[in-house]
Amino acid sequence: MKRFVAVGSVLAGLGGPQAHAGNLASEVPSVRPIYHWTGFYVGGHFGYGDADFGRATNPFPEQGVLLPHSATALSGGLQLGYNWQLAGRVVIGIEADATFPGPVDGLALARSPAPFHTTIDYVGTVRGRVAYALDRLMPYVTGGVAWGHTHINVNDADGVTPLFPVGHYQAGWTAGLGLEYALSGNWTAKAEYEHVDLSRKTYDLSGFGLGSVNVDPRIHLLKLGLNYQFGDTPWMPAAAKPRLPGSDGWNVHAQSTLLPQGYGPIHSPYASPQSLPGGGQFQATWTTTAFLGARLWDGGEFYFNPELAQGFGLNGTLGLAGFSNGEAQKAGAAFPKIRAQRYYLKQAFGLGGEQEAVEDAPNQLAGKRDIDRVTLIVGRFAVGDFFDGNSYAKDPRADFMNWAMWSSGAYDFPADLPGYTRGAVVELNRKDWAIRGGLFQVPSAPNSDILTFKTGGTVVEFEERHAIFEQPGKLRVGVFANSGNTANYNEVVAQAAANPALDINDIATANQRTRSKYGFYVNLEQQLVTDVGLFARASWNDGQNQILSFTDIDRSLSGGLSIKGSHWGRPGDTIGIGGAINGLSAAHRDFLAAGGTGLLIGDGQLNYRTERILEAYYAYSVVKSVTMTADYQLVVNPAYNADRGPVSIFSGRLHAEF
Incomplete structure (x- = not known):
């Protein structure tokens, strides 16, 4: 996992001899040697393609983002692979x-509704x-065996909602051609076309x-990739034998997280599909992310x-308001799905004066920057990337897992099902404070994976930095407002009481129109002594209209x-x-008590009490950049x-990064 990378269209800006992969390069002679391709490598790829499954097969339309x-x-x-350069070229x-x-393109x-x-x-x-x-450039042809897994979803009467998935494995062959180019350090980039033909x-x-139905896949794939070249001894540290000079023009980082969770039987006198099953359950999530950055x-x-x-x-990420797994997306899948989760442009305008060092990190290029600066970010990202931060409770891959612990729970931040949006952020940073604001797309309806420009979400956050008895701390205060296609709880409950033959959730859907939700959050982090920190959050929203995005x-x-473990010899x-x-407004309670369902919850009726959560974890460092956590x-x-x-929910977590 420490060498895993993936790639996207950013490669177009990485193709010169000055490219660099984070902190993996080291000093090498100024005279560039003839490049030698022999050795093991591992990497990742990202691209675009199309497929034909045969006549009358009704292919799922998958997301192309900026492409069809x-x-x-x-x-x-x-x-992963191995190259052997023979005598000569x-x-x-x-x-x-x-x-x-x-994932599927919902719009x-x-x-295109169909029976399947x-x-x-x-x-x-x-x-x-x-x-x-040709020294650092290597054209190639490739071919071999292929296999894949197809499935058919038989749909509900609406021709869209899947009811019965049926799947099969199919074998076949593949052929293609490509170009690979040595960038810098031990990194190479490739562009490849591949045709895959699977059996009927x-x-x-x-x-x-x-x-x-006959499913006869013919698949065309165009891939852009990055490979990390190990040489003949992949277990040796890469920094000990770089192949080419490095540069600070780009970097690559990656993470992978496996998070299983389970619980036993619980008291459950009644339930709905959105209730935690009374008999207990075990589930697991896995994510792998590449973080690619380039200085333009x-x-x-x-x-x-x-x-x-x-x-x-x-x-299926249902049954708790403060959900227990911060890695669990509402768009879960039995097979891995690829998404372009973040793609954004960041422009910093220095205002002069004192500077600070910037370390190489995921989504952060090493260098120096003015402390006094204005920064503009435009693109796709998670709102939490820039707002509501906290050093002790922010990353479910490293610290607390529960949604109500790593985020201000009542901040219904704009997001699609995996938790991302598109928009713009502007920040003014000073030495002792910062102020930042953002404007974002919101989902087209509650729990929708479709983001829309028709309505929007805004947030403004003030961050103050201080020291108490020479111990650093930060206080963040944010105010937010969303405008989205939602129903009003009081109106829906009143209509349901007047029309008892109608389902309250159907009434809620019919009642949806452009409405607002507003609120605030307060977020404190404070170091008490070295390697011991305290965090606290409070958040509130008006609670009159449906939640759009979060929980x-x-x-x-x-x-x-x-x-931190430095206090017992394990830093x-x-x-x-x-x-x-966690709590609800009176209007929200009445809606759930009448049989309404929210984004994650709804038991069909409600004996209301506040939801109370206790979480404790121990993260054990196995080796550098690999941790195992019991939670x-x-x-x-x-x-x-x-x-x-x-x-009682028991969790494990295996997390690796570089």
Whole structure:
């Protein structure tokens, strides 16, 4: 995992001899040697493609983001291989890879309803490569065996909602060609076209009244990739033997996180599909992210973060307002899905005066910058990347896992199902304070994966930096307002009481129109002594209209302690303990009590009490940049219902990064 990378269109800005991969380069002679391609490598790729599954197969339209949707659209994955350069310029090699498509394009799917839809879940290949080395440039041809997994979703009467997935594995062959170029240090970049032809598979859908369907995949993939070249001894530190000079013009970082969770039987006298199952459950999530950055000009930087995600939160990320797994997306998937989670331009305008050093890090290029500066960010990102930060409770991959612990729970920040949006942020930074504001797209409806320009979300945050008894701390205060397509709780409850034959959730959908939600949060972090810190958050929203994006919380208090292991001789370890209390407005309570459902919760009825959460974890440093975490969460009155629970949730976490 420490060498994993993935890639995207940012490669166009990386192709010169001055490219650099974070802090992996070291001093080398100024005279560039003839490049030699022999050795092991590992890397990642990102690209675009299309597929034909045969006649009358109704392909799922996958997301193309800035490109048209197609049967595969944006795709990405991992590869590893070995090259052997013969005497002279001929290079032969072998490579294995796996490529995963992106999620479905909801708007395109709604425009093409059908009794069923066909898709490909992934493609794997093992291929030979024959190349001709022109020093740092290597054209090649490739071919070998391929396999993949297709599935058909039989749809509901609306022709869109999947009901019965049926899947099969299919084998075949692949062929392609490409160019690979040595960038700097031990990094190479490649562009590759690959054709994949899989065997025909007949799906018997007669049980659904649809007869038989022949799925005959023909897939076209265009990939841009990065490879890290190890040489013949992949276990040796890369910095000990760089192949080319380095530069500070770009960097690469990556992370991978596996997070399993489970709980046993709980008290559950009644339930709905959005309730935690009474019999207990076990689920797991896995994410792998590449963080690619490039310096474009003075003060201008571009960042791109493709991410693979697989798995589900407990009950499909339903049943808790303060949900237990910060890695669990509402867009869970049985097979990995690739998304271009972040792509944004960052421009800093220095105002002169004192400067500060900037360390190489994910989405951060090393160098120096003016402390007094104005920064503009435009693109796709998570609102939490720039707002509501906290040194002790912010990253579910490293610290607290519960949603109400790493975020201000009542801040309904704009986001699609994985938690990202598009917009702009501007920040004025001074030595002792900063003020920042943002304007973002919001979902087209509650829990929608479609972001819209028709309405928007705004937030303004003031950050104050201080020291108490020479111990540093920060206080952040934010105010926010969203305008979105939501229903009013009081109106829906009144209409349901007047029309008892109608379903309250159907009434809520019909009641949706452009409405606002506003509120505030206060966020404190304070170091008490060296390697011991305290955090606290309070947040509130008006609670009159439906939640759009985050979770079903209108009032929240949270806080706790973070203690580094330096106090017992393990400086890489961390202990955290904290708690949260979540609540609802009166209008929101009445809606749930009448049988309404929210983004994550709704038991069909409600014996209201505040939702109370205790979380404790120990993060153990296995080796540098690899941690294993044991986590326990006690949730009393899950989903604000005193008739349910309590529930004890046990979690593990394996996290690697470089």
